[in-house]
Amino acid sequence: MISLGENTILRYNEFTEWTDTLHNIHEKIWLQPIAEGKASVGEIISHLKNWDTYLISTIIPAIKNGEGMVFPDFDSFNKIAYEYARSGISGNFLLDEFKQTRTKLVEILLTEPDVVAKHVTANGIETCPHTGTPYSLLYIIHEFNDHDNHHKNQILTVL
Incomplete structure (x- = not known):
C-alpha cells in the first residue's frame, strides 16, 4: 500500500510526464x-528545475x-532561472535537464523517508502560517x- 507521503512524491514525479509533451514547442x-x-514557458521550466536543484543541493543536506x-529570496532566485532559459539553451535540452533533475530528486525523496518526514523549520518558522501544518520536506513537496x-495551467492557456 502506498503511503500518503509516497503518493505526494509520486505525484511530484508524474509532472515530468506532462512536461515531456512540451518538446518541440516553437521557439517563439x-x-x-x-x-x-x-515568465515564458522556458523560464517556468528553468524556474522549476532550479528549485529542484536547490532542494537536492541545499535543503536535503x-x-x-x-x-x-x-529558502532564498524568491525574486532574485527566480531571475537566475529566467536568465538561464534565455541564455541560448534549447527548449528540448532544458526539458531534459528538468526531467533528469526531478527524477534524481524523487529518487532521493523515496529513499530518505526520515529526511522527508522530519519536522523542521522553514526560514525559522515551525508551522505554515496558512494551514498550521508543521513544516517538513514532505509538506514543501505537497x-x-x-x-x-x-x-501547468498557465502554460496550457498559452498552448
Whole structure:
C-alpha cells in the first residue's frame, strides 16, 4: 500500500510526464511571456528545475545535518532561472535537464523517508502560517505539487 507521503512524491514525479509533451514547442512560444509581466514557458521550466536543484543541493543536506530549511529570496532566485532559459539553451535540452533533475530528486525523496518526514523549520518558522501544518520536506513537496499545477495551467492557456 502506498503511503500518503509516497503518493505526494509520486505525484511530484508524474509532472515530468506532462512536461515531456512540451518538446518541440516553437521557439517563439517557448520564450514568449505567457502574459504581460509574466515568465515564458522556458523560464517556468528553468524556474522549476532550479528549485529542484536547490532542494537536492541545499535543503536535503541541511535537514540531514539537523538544520532547518532556508529558502532564498524568491525574486532574485527566480531571475537566475529566467536568465538561464534565455541564455541560448534549447527548449528540448532544458526539458531534459528538468526531467533528469526531478527524477534524481524523487529518487532521493523515496529513499530518505526520515529526511522527508522530519519536522523542521522553514526560514525559522515551525508551522505554515496558512494551514498550521508543521513544516517538513514532505509538506514543501505537497506545496510544490500545487505550484507545478499552477504553472501547468498557465502554460496550457498559452498552448
